Amino acid sequence: MTSTPMPAPAAGTPTANASEAPADEGLRAGPLVTPAPAPATAGSMIAIEGVSKWYGDFKVLTGCSTRVARGEVVVVCGPSGSGKSTLIKCVNALEPFQEGQITVDGTRVKDRGTNLPKLRARVGMVFQHFELFPHLSITDNLTIAQRKVLGRSGEDARKRGLDLLDRVGLSAHAKKFPGQLSGGQQQRVAIARALAMNPVVMLFDEPTSALDPEMVGEVLDVMVELARDGMTMMVVTHEMGFARKVADRVIFMDRGEIVEDATKDAFFGQPRSERAQQFLSKILAH
Amino acid sequence: MFSNFDFSVIAASLPYLFGQGMVFTLTLTALAATGGIVFGTGLAMMRLSGIPGVTQAAKLYVELMRSLPLVLVIFWFYFLVPYIGAWVTGSATPIQVGAFASALVTFTLFEAAYFAEIMRAGIQSIAKGQSAAASALGMSYWQTMRLVVLPQALRNMLPLLLTQTIVLFQDTSLVYVLSLTDFMGAASKVAQRDGRLVEMYLFAALVYFAVCFTASWLVRRLQTRVAIIR
Amino acid sequence: MNYTWNWGIFLEPSPEGVGTYADMLLSGLSWTIATALCSWVIAFGLGSVIGVLRTLPSKTANAVGTAYVELFRNVPLLVQMFLWYFVLPEVLPTEIGTAVKQLPDAPFYTAVLCLGFFTASRVAEQVRAGIQSLPRGQRLAGTALGFTVAQTYRYVLLPNAYRIILPPLTSEFLNNLKNTSVALTIGLLELTARARSMQEFSFQVFEAFTAATILYVLINLVVIAGATLLERAVAVPGGR
Numbered sequence: 001m002t003s004t005p006m007p008a009p010a011a012g013t014p015t016a017n018a019s020e021a022p023a024d025e026g027l028r029a030g031p032l033v034t035p036a037p038a039p040a041t042a043g044s045m046i047a048i049e050g051v052s053k054w055y056g057d058f059k060v061l062t063g064c065s066t067r068v069a070r071g072e073v074v075v076v077c078g079p080s081g082s083g084k085s086t087l088i089k090c091v092n093a094l095e096p097f098q099e100g101q102i103t104v105d106g107t108r109v110k111d112r113g114t115n116l117p118k119l120r121a122r123v124g125m126v127f128q129h130f131e132l133f134p135h136l137s138i139t140d141n142l143t144i145a146q147r148k149v150l151g152r153s154g155e156d157a158r159k160r161g162l163d164l165l166d167r168v169g170l171s172a173h174a175k176k177f178p179g180q181l182s183g184g185q186q187q188r189v190a191i192a193r194a195l196a197m198n199p200v201v202m203l204f205d206e207p208t209s210a211l212d213p214e215m216v217g218e219v220l221d222v223m224v225e226l227a228r229d230g231m232t233m234m235v236v237t238h239e240m241g242f243a244r245k246v247a248d249r250v251i252f253m254d255r256g257e258i259v260e261d262a263t264k265d266a267f268f269g270q271p272r273s274e275r276a277q278q279f280l281s282k283i284l285a286h
Numbered sequence: 287m288f289s290n291f292d293f294s295v296i297a298a299s300l301p302y303l304f305g306q307g308m309v310f311t312l313t314l315t316a317l318a319a320t321g322g323i324v325f326g327t328g329l330a331m332m333r334l335s336g337i338p339g340v341t342q343a344a345k346l347y348v349e350l351m352r353s354l355p356l357v358l359v360i361f362w363f364y365f366l367v368p369y370i371g372a373w374v375t376g377s378a379t380p381i382q383v384g385a386f387a388s389a390l391v392t393f394t395l396f397e398a399a400y401f402a403e404i405m406r407a408g409i410q411s412i413a414k415g416q417s418a419a420a421s422a423l424g425m426s427y428w429q430t431m432r433l434v435v436l437p438q439a440l441r442n443m444l445p446l447l448l449t450q451t452i453v454l455f456q457d458t459s460l461v462y463v464l465s466l467t468d469f470m471g472a473a474s475k476v477a478q479r480d481g482r483l484v485e486m487y488l489f490a491a492l493v494y495f496a497v498c499f500t501a502s503w504l505v506r507r508l509q510t511r512v513a514i515i516r
Numbered sequence: 517m518n519y520t521w522n523w524g525i526f527l528e529p530s531p532e533g534v535g536t537y538a539d540m541l542l543s544g545l546s547w548t549i550a551t552a553l554c555s556w557v558i559a560f561g562l563g564s565v566i567g568v569l570r571t572l573p574s575k576t577a578n579a580v581g582t583a584y585v586e587l588f589r590n591v592p593l594l595v596q597m598f599l600w601y602f603v604l605p606e607v608l609p610t611e612i613g614t615a616v617k618q619l620p621d622a623p624f625y626t627a628v629l630c631l632g633f634f635t636a637s638r639v640a641e642q643v644r645a646g647i648q649s650l651p652r653g654q655r656l657a658g659t660a661l662g663f664t665v666a667q668t669y670r671y672v673l674l675p676n677a678y679r680i681i682l683p684p685l686t687s688e689f690l691n692n693l694k695n696t697s698v699a700l701t702i703g704l705l706e707l708t709a710r711a712r713s714m715q716e717f718s719f720q721v722f723e724a725f726t727a728a729t730i731l732y733v734l735i736n737l738v739v740i741a742g743a744t745l746l747e748r749a750v751a752v753p754g755g756r
Contacts, residue, residue, distance in 0.1 A: 094656050121662025131657035135675045135752050144671055145661035179754025197661065353690070353736040355697035358708045358728055365721045369519065456592035462701060470594060483602040491595045498590035 044103075045070045045201050045232045046091055051100035053086065053256075060086050061097065062256045068201070073233045075243040075264075078253035079279060084236045085128075087253065088203050091234065092123040105200050121149045124194030124202040128210050130186040132178035132193070138165065139174045142193050150197065157196070164192035168222050184215030188222055195226075202226065204235040238283060244268060252276040295482045296489045299472075307472030308493075314386070314468065315455045318393035322454070323447065325394060326401025333406055344402070351399035356460055363392040364464055389461045397454050404450060408443035409435060445509040452501050456494065469493070525720045526727065537714050541724075544710030545731050551627050551706060552693040558632025559692060563639025568669060570644045581640065588637035593630075593698050600630040601702040627699035635692040642684045646677030679750055686743040690736060707731060 046068040053061040061083050068074050076084045089095040091102055093109045093116050102109040107119050132141050142161030146152045152160070165171050168188040170181075178186055187207055194202060204223065208216045220242050227233055227246035237243070243250055243264065250267040252260035252275070260267065260276045271277050296303075332344035351359070367388045371381035412435045420430040459470040467475065470490055477486035526538040535543075569581035588596070601623070605613040619625060650673060658668035678685075700709035711728035715721045 089656070092660055094659055117659075117662045117664050119662075120660055123660070125657075125660035127653050127657055127660075129651060129653050131651070131653040133654070133657075133672055133676070134755060135679060145663065148667055148671060149662040177753040177755070179752060181754075193661075350733070353694075353733050354729060355694040355708055355732065357697040357700065358711070358725065358732065361708070361712060361715075362725050362729075365715070365725070459592040459594045460698065462594060470592070474598075483598075484606045487595065487598045487603050491591050491599055494592055494595055495587070495590045499586060502586075502590065 044068055045072070045105055046234065047101075047103040048087070048091070049101050049103075051087070051090060051097050051102060053083075053090065053095065053097040053099075060256050061090070063100070064253075064256075064258050065100075066251055066258060066261050068232060068234055071230045071232055072248045073227045073231075073235065073246050074249045074251060075247040076234065076236045076251045076253060077238060077240075077243070077279070077283075078259075081255075082253040083256040084253045085205050086256075088205050088234055088236050091203055092120045092125060094125075117149065121145070121197055122200050124197060124199035126187070126190050126194055126202070126204045126207045128206040130178070130183070130190045130210075132186055132190055134178050136177070137174070138170070138176055138178070138181070138189055141178065141189060142196050145193070146196055161192070161196050164195050165189065168192045182215060183211045184218045187211065187215075187219045191219075191222055191226070201232040201234070204233065204237065206236050206238075208237065208239055240268075240280075240283060252279065254279070291485055292482060293485050293489075295476065295480050295485055299476045299486075302476065303469065303472050306467055307469035310386075310467060310471075311455070311458050311469040314389060314393065314458050314461070315451065317390055318397055318458070319451045319454055321390070321394035322397035322401050325398035327405055329398060329402035330405035330409070333402065334409060348399045348402050351396055352403070356396060356457055357463055359396050360389070360392050360460060360463060363395070364388050367391055385461075385464050385466050389458075389464065389466060393454065393458065397450070397457075400450055400453075401447065404443055404446045405439075408439040408446070411442055412438050441512045444512060445505050448505045448508070449502065452498055452505070455501075456498060459494075519722065521723070522720050523723060525714075525718055525723050528718075530714070531717045537718065537724075538727075540710050540714060541707065541727055541731065544705060544707040544728075545735075547624070547704060548693070548696050548706040548708075549735070551624060551631065551696040551699065551704065552689075554628040555631035555635060555696070556689060556692055558628065559635035559639050559688075561636075562632065563636035564643050564674070566636060566640035567643025567647070568674075570640065571647045571673075572665070581644075585637045585640055588634055593634055593695055594701060596634055597627070597630050597698055597702055601626045623699060623702045623704040626702055627696065627704050631692055631695055631699070634695070635688060638688050638691070639685065642681045642688060643677060645684075646681035647673050649680060650676055679752065679755075682743065682747050682750070686739065689743075690739055693735065693739070694732070 044067040048064055048066050051061055051064045052059065064083075064087055066074075076088065078084050086095055090097050091104060091109070093102075097110065100110075104119060104123060107114055109116075109119065132138075133144070136144060139158065139161060142165060143154070143157035146157035146160060147154060150157075162171060162174060165174055168191060170185055170188055170192075173181060173185065173189075178189070181189065191207075207223070208219050211219065216239070220239060223233075223235070223242065224246050235242070235247075247264045249261065249263055251258055252267070252271070252273070254275045259273050260271055262271070267276070268280075271280060329344045329348060332340050333348070335341060364385070367383050368380035371377070371383050372379060375381060416434055416438070417430055420434040425433065458468055461468050462471050462474065465471065473486045473490040477483045480486075526541075527536050529535070530537045530540045532540065566581050566584050569577040570585070572578065591599075605616045607613075608616065616622070654672055654676065655668060658672040659665075663671065696704070696706050697708040699706060700712070705713075707728055711724045714724040718724070
């Protein structure tokens with residue numbers, strides 16, 4: 001049960017967010033997360049080492065290796081079918097992989113002894129189609145995992161959930177149901193739901209691809225805020241504006257391989273591979 | 287566990303079970319399925335016709351049949367058919383039509399309600415966009431039906447119609463309540479005559495399972511073949 | 517037609533000695549309802565488990581679920597009824613078998629078990645279809661939040677699946693109710709059986725069957741009205 005080196009955040013763990021924050025509406029009310037504490041162990045938050053994955057005979061990932069340091073924001077891009085969504089889902093073991101290893105905050109993902117639910121509870125994930133639970137109110141969406149997975153009391157969970165809902169500017173909607181919100185609003189709730197678990201890292205799987213264009217901005221604003229607060233983030237996205245603004249590094253994938261893994265400036269300045277150049281020219285052309 | 291059971295009773299009664307019982311079951315199934323599909327198509331068209339009175343009459347019939355247990359309907363027609371026969375022929379006394387004819391009428395009329403629902407759902411499942419597209423190409427109502435809607439609807443319906451026929455095949459065992467000698471009736475008669483209930487009922491279950499399992503498997507194969515890729 | 521109608525028959529005493537023919541039919545109705553409700557409890561519980569088994573990421577669980585559904589769907593209900601009633605007590609150890617046979621109301625318990633197991637295979641198919649109709653991301657989202665498989669089903673998948681399959685489950689409930697009439701073959705004195713015996717005693721065939729028909733239609737209407745209320749009560753605001 002205690003295979004993870006860091007204790008899971010206990011109920012009532014003092015964080016900047018849990019303290020009494022002014023109940024202002026809007027995105028700028030305060031930091032979304034506690035800045036990451038000094039590394040407890042040396043090394044990266046996420047270490048992906050030689051990961052390969054097959055669906056039957058079809059190889060979807062080929063020897064992928066990269067690292068995400070504490071507090072770093074890494075954008076993963078590439079054409080559809082390049083394996084980027086699959087790779088990010090391997091990080092919290094939503095997708096099994098056959099070869100290689102992934103270590104998240106010192107815990108090996110592919111290890112018999114690893115308590116996967118416990119690991120996943122500390123890794124926030126935001127999905128393309130939001131995946132709020134349609135039968136639960138916004139408040140219940142924000143609190144159910146805190147209560148059932150982290151064992152927080154209803155009151156603590158509620159306080160934390162509503163606090164985060166306030167930070168994403170949606171506290172007026174606490175009693176509504178997902179079907180009553182716009183796509184952009186749902187995605188902001190989904191981000192708050194993930195943050196409510198006090199994750200040590202946040203994964204975003206194309207968080208704006210399913211949104212109407214006019215709603216992309218509100219979601220990206222929340223993500224930019226989160227990045228500036230020091231959250232460790234791995235983001236699969238085509239939003240190159242977001243990458244330019246807050247990414248520390250950009251990873252370019254094609255046909256299941258990591259083709260390019262460079263700092264933001266190097267990637268946008270002069271991508272080394274021809275495939276990345278082509279991709280960039282296509283995506284920036286319109 | 288089965289040491290005091292005698293399974294040789296099965297071998298001895300095979301000609302009776304299949305030669306009489308199964309032939310009866312299959313004949314009843316085939317005839318009632320054919321009649322049910324024909325009458326069911328009529329009901330479905332009536333329901334979709336939009337003609338006031340006709341639509342409601344078909345709906346009432348279908349809903350009434352679907353809300354009654356088959357066993358009750360079997361009894362209803364067993365007693366009603368002789369009177370209907372008398373009325374049709376103008377006879378003064380109820381006409382003895384025989385249990386088979388009565389069962390056939392029952393299953394045809396009962397299953398027609400279920401077939402009609404499958405047809406109606408099949409036709410309605412073809413998206414309005416398809417009819418609109420066909421109309422936009424200048425097709426008439428009947429061209430739209432014949433060239434666009436029905437070919438797709440039939441593909442969707444075919445597996446369901448066949449599955450319903452398998453259900454009908456199983457349902458025919460209920461003619462037991464009229465003491466008819468279908469497959470189950472035959473098995474039950476042997477079982478009671480020889481006091482071999484365990485052996486005969488297990489064997490009957492096995493035969494029904496083999497037939498229905500194989501048939502459903504064939505329907506599933508057919509389904510993947512005729513399915514329209516969307 | 518030379519049939520003599522006699523609608524007053526319902527108020528005449530039945531040959532059973534107590535009560536009228538109407539009482540006889542109503543007693544049948546109560547057995548029908550009791551059998552339907554008790555067997556539905558089994559069907560719903562067991563069917564949900566089997567349906568879930570067929571959606572788990574385990575080959576063994578899938579195989580068990582599929583085997584159950586195929587077995588109970590491909591044997592006619594009448595045959596299953598006979599297997600439970602005539603065959604099961606014989607293949608059980610002698611003492612248990614004898615005890616079962618001497619049970620008071622044995623046809624009722626047998627019918628409840630038989631219908632419960634039979635309808636479970638149909639409920640299972642609906643539950644499976646409901647779960648599989650949910651977006652794959654729902655399961656992933658539950659898993660990503662740290663829910664165990666059981667928690668994901670309990671808090672995410674099943675509450676949504678049940679809402680989606682409420683209409684087909686209502687049909688299965690009604691099918692189960694109608695199927696109770698098959699239990700007259702093992703001696704359960706449910707509504708159809710009572711209508712049949714009224715016909716045998718009084719020769720008023722059509723009055724007896726008309727009354728039974730009206731009662732069945734009424735139960736159908738009540739169940740449908742109840743299901744509509746339930747659907748409204750559990751409807752999610754802003755849902756489809």
